Amino acid sequence: MNDTFSARGSILIAGVTTIDGSTADIAIDETGTIVAIGDDARGAIDADIIIDGSERLAIPGLVNTHTHAAMSLLRGYADDMLLQDWLSQKIWPLEAHLSGDDVYAGTRLACLEMIRSGTVAFNDMYFFMDRAAAAVDEMGLKATLAYGFIDLGMEDKRETEIRATEALVRRIASLNNPRIRAAVGPHSVYTVSLAGLSWCAGFAKEQNIGIHVHLSETGKEVTDCLAQYGKRPAHLLDDCGCLTTRTVAAHCCWLDESECRLLGQRGVHASHNPASNMKLAVNRAMPCHWLKQYGAGLTLGTDGCSSNNNLDLFEEMKFAALLQKFAWNSPTLLPAGEVFTMATAGGARALGTGPGTLAVGAPADIALLDTRAVCNTPLFHADSNIVYACNGGAVRTVLCQGRILMHEREVPGEEEIIREAAAAAHALVERAGDEG
Ligand SMILES: N[C@@H](CCSC[C@H]1O[C@@H](n2cnc3c(=O)[nH]cnc32)[C@H](O)[C@@H]1O)C(=O)O
Numbered sequence: 448m449n450d451t452f453s454a455r456g457s458i459l460i461a462g463v464t465t466i467d468g469s470t471a472d473i474a475i476d477e478t479g480t481i482v483a484i485g486d487d488a489r490g491a492i493d494a495d496i497i498i499d500g501s502e503r504l505a506i507p508g509l510v511n512t513h514t515h516a517a518m519s520l521l522r523g524y525a526d527d528m529l530l531q532d533w534l535s536q537k538i539w540p541l542e543a544h545l546s547g548d549d550v551y552a553g554t555r556l557a558c559l560e561m562i563r564s565g566t567v568a569f570n571d572m573y574f575f576m577d578r579a580a581a582a583v584d585e586m587g588l589k590a591t592l593a594y595g596f597i598d599l600g601m602e603d604k605r606e607t608e609i610r611a612t613e614a615l616v617r618r619i620a621s622l623n624n625p626r627i628r629a630a631v632g633p634h635s636v637y638t639v640s641l642a643g644l645s646w647c648a649g650f651a652k653e654q655n656i657g658i659h660v661h662l663s664e665t666g667k668e669v670t671d672c673l674a675q676y677g678k679r680p681a682h683l684l685d686d687c688g689c690l691t692t693r694t695v696a697a698h699c700c701w702l703d704e705s706e707c708r709l710l711g712q713r714g715v716h717a718s719h720n721p722a723s724n725m726k727l728a729v730n731r732a733m734p735c736h737w738l739k740q741y742g743a744g745l746t747l748g749t750d751g752c753s754s755n756n757n758l759d760l761f762e763e764m765k766f767a768a769l770l771q772k773f774a775w776n777s778p779t780l781l782p783a784g785e786v787f788t789m790a791t792a793g794g795a796r797a798l799g800t801g802p803g804t805l806a807v808g809a810p811a812d813i814a815l816l817d818t819r820a821v822c823n824t825p826l827f828h829a830d831s832n833i834v835y836a837c838n839g840g841a842v843r844t845v846l847c848q849g850r851i852l853m854h855e856r857e858v859p860g861e862e863e864i865i866r867e868a869a870a871a872a873h874a875l876v877e878r879a880g881d882e883g
């Protein structure tokens with residue numbers, strides 16, 4: 448087993464079921480690229496490792512486009528509250544006591560949870576991101592990491608956030624790990640000044656990196672923005688240059704049709720976070736149908752573990768499909784195939800990690816599901832089982848860029864990761880002098 452995880456050779460996944468129901472071999476070379484799929488794949492490489500694909504369904508690894516990974520330490524710390532109260536009374540006071548070690552422990556726990564539920568890449572915004580990068584580096588996933596930029600209209604705070612953003616981008620460049628990228632993370636229109644937003648846009652352009660922002664999460668965000676600036680949040684972000692083809696906008700719940708058109712024109716990727724939105728009762732579902740109509744990117748995210756409270760994108764796919772139907776009153780909206788595409792190709796395109804499909808030339812970012820699991824029985828339409836019946840527990844094996852991160856539900860070192868995260872979470876709450 449240790450050989451399986453440490454090896455860096457070529458891999459053959461033999462006789463695996465694909466999403467269309469056929470059986471194929473998948474050949475992966477030493478660089479972690481899929482070099483052949485089908486009957487002829489076996490001959491394409493001299494495989495160092497052979498993974499038995501019988502009773503396994505191969506899907507592209509899932510991509511989570513909105514997380515605060517280290518908030519895994521805050522899972523269950525404060526639930527059932529109003530968004531503003533939850534942030535200002537519980538989360539932000541606790542976060543004031545966070546250390547870099549906490550972010551490292553929490554991000555490792557989050558990576559473990561994502562691997563165990565078939566996710567290979569994520570888009571994160573938080574503090575101490577150099578420590579998050581170290582965790583991702585070790586755990587073997589792909590991530591785009593942004594320092595959450597919040598200036599609250601104060602010039603001295605803006606300077607601090609600018610320095611922190613610049614330092615993270617330098618740090619990630621120095622890691623020289625192609626799996627880890629930096630982005631600029633202006634938190635939102637209600638926490639960042641116009642000068643801050645404009646600086647973020649300019650810096651992202653200069654560095655040729657993405658932007659990760661919260662957009663139109665609540666009705667209050669929209670009414671406050673209209674009162675303060677006389678325009679809606681997406682138009683304000685656009686004035687500051689924050690809407691680009693490399694922007695991921697999380698939530699997008701309260702966008703009107705003109706804002707959806709604008710996101711489409713700018714080629715922005717919207718991250719739908721249905722579990723967080725329902726839990727915090729933001730009271731409107733992202734208008735997927737308008738965003739799709741106007742050509743914006745559609746992707747899926749979980750948000751942090753204290754508003755979800757897990758990172759399982761299988762559950763998120765189901766919530767997305769159900770919420771769209773319920774909120775917009777049509778059972779034909781967001782069918783299984785479309786939500787599966789959001790969680791795979793849509794997310795991969797947004798983060799630039801590949802096509803998000805199993806194809807020759809694509810990176811071997813692959814999850815293998817158990818076809819004999821109850822949730823996959825019977826298996827008439829794989830996308831339906833995946834979206835409506837399964838959760839992450841159906842995932843048996845995960846590869847990221849051809850590296851085996853989990854095999855038959857074993858992830859190396861997981862007991863230590865869990866123990867250290869639990870200890871860090873309890874010590875944090877104790878330091879903050881509040882038992883939650
Ligand atoms: N430099 C910032 C750090 C911001 S990290 C990103 C922030 O987003 C917060 N956050 C998490 N979930 C949500 C959400 O749903 N809406 C808005 N903010 C959130 C999270 O708790 C964290 O404080 C500072 O000095 O405060």
Ligand SMILES: [Zn+2]
Pocket residue numbers: 513514515661697750751
């Ligand atoms: Zn968030």
